[in-house]
Amino acid sequence: MDLERVLYVEDDKSIQAVAQLALETVGGLQVCICSSGEEALDKGPGFSPQLILLDVMMPGMDGPETLIQMRQLPALAKVPVVFMTARTQESEVQGYLAQGAMEVIPKPFDPMQLANQVRAIWTDHR
Template sequence: MTGSDLKKILLVEDDPDIRTVAQLSLETLGGFELRLAPSGQEALDMAPIFAPDLFILDVMMPGLDGPGTLAGLRRIETLAGTPVIFMTAKVQPQEVAHLKSLGALEIISKPFDPMSLPEQIRSIWSRRNG
């Protein structure tokens, strides 16, 4: 596989402003087919139909948080192997190690740079397939 195989991204983020910026970044700039979910629960509802290539999950969200959402996704058979990237403001080594131990491909620190986020995602994706 190559980086060009990454087309569909489902991003889960509770903050509407950050969703707007992420949309400009990933959809308008990056050219990905993007769906936005405002909560983990809504992500679980949308994901089986949208069938994304990649999930990007905010870690700290009210209700179902990022790790809780990941656990829910892993219980859906068709999505159990779909890669996940976490986004978090807490990037201490132990936190990163913990999130990776849950099966995350990579951890992106917040705030992210909207102008370089698509390249960052593509680079993570190609390393995964490398």
């Protein structure tokens, strides 16, 4: 199955806007954008995403905490999650993977490449 629906959780409005453009216009994906972990837990199940992109550092509920909560929701429990982060030291990355992230996309990302990166992760995952 091709990748079509992506849930994107990011508190930074500028990054939200450029990622939406990158994923929808460049990548032709359907994207649901949420500004917080809480909003993602609320809207996520209705959207039934195939893949979730999750910012790590967010005020309030951060990425790892959101992931734990998502795993409690039947509709999101099995959806692969990719962390997006500017902190990519080896120990940090190992930490994210241990927390259940399937992959890590480093920030900053190139808006022309983001959709390709996400699709490549999806293909590897399949």
